[in-house]
Amino acid sequence: MAINLDIVSKLHHKVFSSFEVMEYPWRFIEDPYKIMLSEFMLHRTQANQVVPVYIQMVETYPDLPAFVDEKEEILLNQMSSLGLVWRQKGMILALQKIHTLYGQVPPEYDKLISIDGIGPYIAGAVYCFSTNKPVALVDTNTVRVIGRIFNLRLEGEARRRKEVKEAIDQTTPMNNPRYYYYAMIDHAHQTCLVSNPLCEKCPLVDICSYCQNMQLSSHNPPKTL
């Protein structure tokens, strides 16, 4: 699927000129290990809830060898406030495997994606955020924002659809993709909400199909019998 390059260019201009990103402690760092910890913790959990746990974890276990040296029950206890024990267990197993294979968390996407328990989003996020090099990050946030801008079908398992993945791939900027994705994630949480997106305060309103369709339907309400 070819997307409108003029809209891509406007999207990048708006994001880099109008969007400010939140400064969480796992942002704008280059350590793949700390980025991976944060990405596992952020799965289905609000960032503000993750902040204190993340800070405690990286202070106690500043690198991968320190992390894998700790007993599993103590690690799980430290992360208990985040819930989802299966997720923490998966993270511990994945990090143990990485330690065995590489000693440290590598930034390379291909190495990360080959580890059980690490999917395309976490592998991509660790690569993109630690190196600031482009890779498509397909998750519920980017799917919603890009899907709405380009009028893609978003019902069901949209993130598995080819046209959605291609649109996210084709809109990933070559320059400063890290800032771009931080901005898109924040935008999805703060403005492009699941229900009732705040289009009236959105800098992307001029290029967004979803918003334009909403305006059209409110100006031309369906006729009723």
Ligand code: SF4
């Ligand atoms: S205009 Fe509305 S739907 Fe479109 S990206 Fe902005 S908040 Fe989301």
